Amino acid sequence: MSSLQQRRERSEHGARSAPEPAVAAGDDPRQFAQVLSAVYDAAMAGERLPARPRSVISDSWDRVLTAGVDPELGGPDNALAVGDLEARRQESGLSLILEDLTRGLDAVIADGDNILVVADRGGRVLWRSGATRVLGKADRLGFVEGASWAENSVGTNAIGTALMSGRAVQVFSAEHFVRSHHSWTCAGAPITDPRTGSVLGVVDVSGPAATIHPTTLALVDAVAKLAESALRDHHRESLDALRAVAAPILARSSGPALAVDNHGWVAAVDAVPPARRVVLPRTLSPGRAWVAGLGECDLDPLPGGWLVRVTGSDEAQRTTVELVLSGSRPQVRVTGGAGVWSHEPSPRHAQILAYLAEQPAGATAAQMSAHLFGVDDRVVTVRAEISRLRKHLGGLIAANPYRFADGVRVEVR
Secondary structure, rough: OOHHHHHHHHHHHOOOOOOOOOOOOOOHHHHHHHHHHHHHHHHHOOOOOOOOOOOOHHHHHHHHHHHHHOOOOOOOOOOOHHHHHHHHHHOOOHHHHHHHHHOOOOOHOOOOOOOEEEEEOOOEEEEEEEOHHHHHHHHHHHOOOOEEHHHHHHOOOOOHHHHOOOOOOEEEEEEEEEHHHOOOEEEEEEEEOOOOOOEEEEEEEEEHHHHHHHHHHHHHHHHHHHHHHHHHHHHHHHHHHHHHHHHHHHHHHOOEEEEEEOOOOEEEEOOOOOOOOOOOOOOOOEEEEEEOOOOOEEEEEOOOOEEEOOOOOOOOOOOEEEEEEOOOOOEEEEOOOOEEEEEOOOOOHHHHHHHHHHHOOEHHHHHHHHHOOOOOOHHHHHHHHHHHHHHHHHHHOOOEEEEEOOEEEEEEE
């Protein structure tokens, strides 16, 4: 029985929890690459296979064939423009743990033989780092920031296959579906958002095939798990901050209420049965909505979350945003079911808020850029500023286009 067949049987019958390296300790990578090449050639020609690939690889090949990826060329894909790439970085939720990922894998890329890559949940490369000579080799494969390395774009690879399989994967040589990638090896592990249980993206270490090592996969998987732990710490800190804001508001509340973050995790309750999480409406905006398990509720934005007040049939109290723009220190005062709270925006954020107050139908990033900077191509800066602003003002600012959320009354002074 070939080494490849033995390892396939271990993959099918062994524990699924432990990540399986592509080349086991003690195996000769060069000999293994020759076997894989023969298997690949037979599979692409529709001939009998001299050995069966690992199940994670054969499953991926099946998906990729169904998707119509060309094994000689890969799938057509254009890398994102700089502005769109920056927006994907902001939206990914991975920037919080980028330092943790880099620090955890510094040793792997320190020798200059590998690069570190972080991709989002769609397989788009968001960041990469490593020695110039290895990055140059990656460039020639199209393995660049903004490119899609989802399976349906470039075939079997550690990023796309980790996303599809939901587990850490190492892909070596001719296990890659696209022939031009056979000189490469990569190990990727998915990163799960502890707040939602959904995958945020993938951390990957890639390099020339000769650099493969069986411990790389275990290390990448361990770093992904450490990053998830860091995300849990960030989440606890954000709930603590929301609890500090909500506690005095709940103390004044005349009825059952609770404070939750944007994903429904409970920070504080008053006269409501304790719960770790509630299911919020898919679209959040200030006003009345049905909340599962609670019934009719009034939703009022808080910094970092929402005040959820269980109501009777009384009319919901409308949220009012008062922009005080006179003087050297602009202020935002928010009045609603959560009482009154305020925020001091930066001068730039005050400009944005004043402009949105004049545009009830909303504005695109290009329109905002033209207003703020006199040109319509500063959309990256606009998106970054809006992202920072929304962290302070919760659900008051809606997107696509940017505007004050439905149900919010705005007064400018």
